[in-house]
Amino acid sequence: MTLEIDLSAIGLTAAQELEYHSLVVDGGGTEDALATRWDRSADDVRRLLVSLRDLGLVEQATFDGERPVWFPTAPDVSLQGLLNSRRHALAVAETSVAQLTEIFRRDLNHADVGDLVEVVLGPEAVRARFLQLELSAREEVCAFVDARPVAVNPEENRAEVQALGRGVTFRVVIERASFDDEATAAETRDALRANALVRSVATVPTKLLVTDRAVVMAPLSVRGHDAAAVVIRAPSLVQSLVTLFEAVWDSGIPVVLDPEDGLVDGPTGPDSLDIALLSHMLNGLTDDAIGKRLGVSGRTVQRRLRGLMDLSGSASRMQLGWEASERGWVTRRSVDS
Template sequence: MLSAIGLDEAQEATYRTLVAVGAAEMSDLAHRLGSTEPETERALRRLERQGLAAQSSSDTQRWVAAPPGVALGALLTQQRHELEQAELAAVLLAEEYRAEASEPSVHDLVEIVTGASAVAHRFAQLQLGAVEEVCALVTGHPVAVTGYDNAAEERATARGVTYRVVIEREVLTLPRGVVELTAALGRDEQVRVVDRVPTKLVVADRALAMVPLTGRDTEPAALVVHASGLLESLMGLFEAVWREARPVRLGLEGQPGAGTAVEVPDCGPDGMDLQILSLLLAGMTDASVAKQLEVGLRTVQRRVKGLMEEAGVTTRLQLGWHAYERGWVGRT
């Protein structure tokens, strides 16, 4: 737990033991740790440099623990300061990079990653660097990364990153297909299904994308695309597939199809949804719509969120366009 402030396991164990007894002879401490005296001394010297332990003034073989509240607090404050300095340096470097690359060459907009381990590592980096949203098209033929070993996805969703994923129907027939789908839905990911997706694809924050370059019979390779017209086209491809895909959930226990994937029928908005849409497109606020229809504000907001999920959009402006395109509301 104290590795964040630079202590290894032996040093942390030494400090914890010393804190438990308050003070101890070197030999006694080594015995308690099940270690040798030279190893224990090395750990104590490290703790001494960190201000976590000190030799007794009356007995050089006796060591005393520094109060954790004071000593650890000082180290944590120092760590925070160093992190702030690193963040500032990162911001300055990013600004310098943008200034130098105001007109990036074509070679700066794409990069090629070769080899299964390199592709998997870059795939994880892309997700771990996401701040808001990750969009993905998933085929039934994983090469370098599978859903089962994608720990980066779990860490990203835990940080609040949203996921929109379209999977091929074949994915659900794989040995761990339903298990992975259950895990994704448990992380509140939005998952839809189609017969086939045109290509594997992952896009982070609409700023960085990754697509495969090779098939199953050759060494895995991928193209990483930075902000550019090509990236916009890839994002447009995802949105087109997302709109045509059907939401998917798992059958509930005690019901037919329990534990299997069930596609949610595209029933379209009901009468209340259409009323809410019409009033919003007329320029009314959520609160005004709720008052007009004599329903709760949360009801309006919940239904609008449901409509956005059904339409596969992320903004209300997109929802309005989608409503006109699907004929949910008429143009005036």
């Protein structure tokens, strides 16, 4: 069985990770034996072992005057120590970021215009700023997407995947014409699978990116530049653009994935699978139990129910059940069955 091991997050290089894994799986050995096993020079092996020793991952022992043998320390001790050190460093860094952010926001009321509004010029600079803002999001990203990508193409946007993986909420309003582009359609499918919320409208008023309701990025027309954008931190302007986003969001139609993983744009009500999901939900079944009964995954159940909540404007599953009954989507008979 091949294990997927990734220790880069706690500071190990690829070579350190590979050879420590070898020591854990295959056991220790002398420097010469390890050089043969790893197909490395003796000097290279020596440097690697010393670096692993400095991290507390290997130890050296000599038996009956033989050549020293290197062997791994227990992962739950050595690696946990590195994890704890990294967690402490991250906690200190997070506290520092929070303190700097508080100072920055406190000074916004008497900041210069340049601190409140930043102009970004050129495709590369716009792309880098866009991705940086997505990566910096802690709670929510809201966006308008039109059919004319300029600086950031859908296939290049890995920051969104990383942010979704951290649990950041994404709400995206997309122009329907954008789905004609396969890259945009593929990115939308991936986002929906990762539990992003997507709605469609005929046209969006502008491209827009809002992170944590504190920073806004919007396009700017500047003579002599192929791409330009403005990054806004002024609270009153940010609030106005957040209000614009919410108004367009409320007018949009939820986009969901059908059982064949295709995009369904513009549903006016639940389909037969949705009705079955609702009935089982109201009967108290868990998402996994519903999925087993209907032959779909638990994630599909969650995604479908979230889409129905979005469609009905429900803030909770309890409210969704009430809305489903009021709208005639389910009846007592269908629930009891």
